[in-house]
Amino acid sequence: MPLTMTEKIFAAHAKEKSVRAGEIVTVRPDVVMLNDISGPFAFEPFRTMGATKVFDPDRVVLVADHFSPAKDVQSAEAIRILRDFGREQGIVHYYDSGNGGIEHAVLAEIGKVYPGALVFGADSHTCTAGALNASGIGFGSTDLAAALALGELWLRVPDAIRVDLEGSQAPYITGKDVILELIRRIGSDGALYAALEFGGPGLQALNVDERFAVANMAVEGGAETCIMEADDQVFAYAAAHGAPSGHAVAADAGATYRARQRIDLSALEPVVAVPPSPANGVPVSELKGTRVDQVYIGNCSNGTLTDLRQAASILRGRRVAPGVRLIVVPATHAIYRAAMREGLLDVISEAGASISVSTCGACFGGHMGILAKGETAVATTNRNFRGRMGDPEARVFLANAWVAAAAAVAGEIVHPGDVTAERKAVA
Amino acid sequence: MIGGVIHKFGDHVDTDVILPGRYLVLREPQELAKHCLEGLDPTFTARVKPGDFVVAGRNFGSGSSREHAPVALKAVGVGCIVAASFARIFYRNAINIGLPVITCPDFARDAKNGASAQIDMASGRIEYQGHVYHGEGLPSAIRAIVDAGGLVPYVQQRLSTLA
Numbered sequence: 001m002p003l004t005m006t007e008k009i010f011a012a013h014a015k016e017k018s019v020r021a022g023e024i025v026t027v028r029p030d031v032v033m034l035n036d037i038s039g040p041f042a043f044e045p046f047r048t049m050g051a052t053k054v055f056d057p058d059r060v061v062l063v064a065d066h067f068s069p070a071k072d073v074q075s076a077e078a079i080r081i082l083r084d085f086g087r088e089q090g091i092v093h094y095y096d097s098g099n100g101g102i103e104h105a106v107l108a109e110i111g112k113v114y115p116g117a118l119v120f121g122a123d124s125h126t127c128t129a130g131a132l133n134a135s136g137i138g139f140g141s142t143d144l145a146a147a148l149a150l151g152e153l154w155l156r157v158p159d160a161i162r163v164d165l166e167g168s169q170a171p172y173i174t175g176k177d178v179i180l181e182l183i184r185r186i187g188s189d190g191a192l193y194a195a196l197e198f199g200g201p202g203l204q205a206l207n208v209d210e211r212f213a214v215a216n217m218a219v220e221g222g223a224e225t226c227i228m229e230a231d232d233q234v235f236a237y238a239a240a241h242g243a244p245s246g247h248a249v250a251a252d253a254g255a256t257y258r259a260r261q262r263i264d265l266s267a268l269e270p271v272v273a274v275p276p277s278p279a280n281g282v283p284v285s286e287l288k289g290t291r292v293d294q295v296y297i298g299n300c301s302n303g304t305l306t307d308l309r310q311a312a313s314i315l316r317g318r319r320v321a322p323g324v325r326l327i328v329v330p331a332t333h334a335i336y337r338a339a340m341r342e343g344l345l346d347v348i349s350e351a352g353a354s355i356s357v358s359t360c361g362a363c364f365g366g367h368m369g370i371l372a373k374g375e376t377a378v379a380t381t382n383r384n385f386r387g388r389m390g391d392p393e394a395r396v397f398l399a400n401a402w403v404a405a406a407a408a409v410a411g412e413i414v415h416p417g418d419v420t421a422e423r424k425a426v427a
Numbered sequence: 428m429i430g431g432v433i434h435k436f437g438d439h440v441d442t443d444v445i446l447p448g449r450y451l452v453l454r455e456p457q458e459l460a461k462h463c464l465e466g467l468d469p470t471f472t473a474r475v476k477p478g479d480f481v482v483a484g485r486n487f488g489s490g491s492s493r494e495h496a497p498v499a500l501k502a503v504g505v506g507c508i509v510a511a512s513f514a515r516i517f518y519r520n521a522i523n524i525g526l527p528v529i530t531c532p533d534f535a536r537d538a539k540n541g542a543s544a545q546i547d548m549a550s551g552r553i554e555y556q557g558h559v560y561h562g563e564g565l566p567s568a569i570r571a572i573v574d575a576g577g578l579v580p581y582v583q584q585r586l587s588t589l590a
Binding site (some may be wrong): 139188222224388 | 586
């Protein structure tokens, strides 16, 4: 029987012989990741279950990212619990400020995500792993306490939605626009319990960073997981980060899909999601003139070196508009250093941005850029729910890094082409 | 059968409004309960009585995987959540911590805020204003977790038989 990519990954990790969409199976992950919010919430059930040792310390990754560096005594305590658990269990993959960053970006950087891998994370954006032809699945804390204890969990094999990308990108079109367009079409539960499977010639037009942005937001369409076809860029990324070569999976001809979508990259205009849903995408031109108080470039979907390059290209020789705060958050320490070496941080800083340590920060309303009542932000993050970044009456518009940087310069939402065209007109 | 008052909400109630991110430094259930649904309805914690029902539309519990959200709903006394559909991670989390959840689109559509209903958790049977509704059944693998009282006692049993 022809299989989807997700069915193949589940089959390779399942105890059962038959692994088809809809069946409930028990699967063993290649890696399990917890953070400073979900980890401390998992360790008590882990102990209550009667477990004393994690199933395999080398397959466990702990990342202090949400409230790191600790913003107060309570978050410092949570990070200490995470760190102590790692020491007690002999887990060497512990990351914090100075060597880590945002968990999903860190996990790929340290070579724990590779073709064919099954990744469990106590965080909904674990689906980011799909960019590297892996299957990443998000869980809550008690589920991952069980996974730490047993090295396995039950899952319903998801059915799949196939998304074929075509064409090559028009200027200022990124992975963010692809996923915002897809979620606009299917809605925020359009892929409920399903796997989003991406392929097609247009996929190769996106670099790995941009694919992370697409895979990251699969959960905003309700998806259980996401996976993309492997190509030379994926193999090169895995090799460069010391990952095993893995076992790449491809969908069989004739595999069964719940639905199909086609997205032509050349036909897209930058998409901006209007609060309070990532599914409220509209072309950027429809929002022209919307005043902004803050712009936030960062998070696990769009804090990559590619995003920083895009932002810097807009900010070079320009200034952040008076009254606007621009906060830039490289997703990991390694990205921060790479951006520094390239001179991007200097360009961004000179324009009037504040550059933050790598953290989940304000994206989830934690710290480092919370919004006041009535404020409006443009963010490259993945959620714009009511109150997500602070006060329930603050508004968050989701957009790519070009659009975000352009909004910082213009003080309002604008097509990035308008900002760059101004320079040419003056010259 | 248990009876309770219905607190009705719409579609796509996300975990950020159930338990806003700034409270994720908290871990004690009673502390989390104080902020339950604060992002959507700051009066909810004052109105809800132990055993009451939360009834909502599609995709309840979408977004963040934070288990603090179902823990807050359970700790504030919610007896059962009935929705037209649940987001996947929230649904698992609720089952795992022993918070009853029932998928029943017809009741989710008909239920009125402030009215009362009777629910039998084990069978998913709902009685409301003279009508009877039947929630979707659970696959046997998941039923076993519910019957054990949640994932912690379920794994406890498994580990003790392995030892």
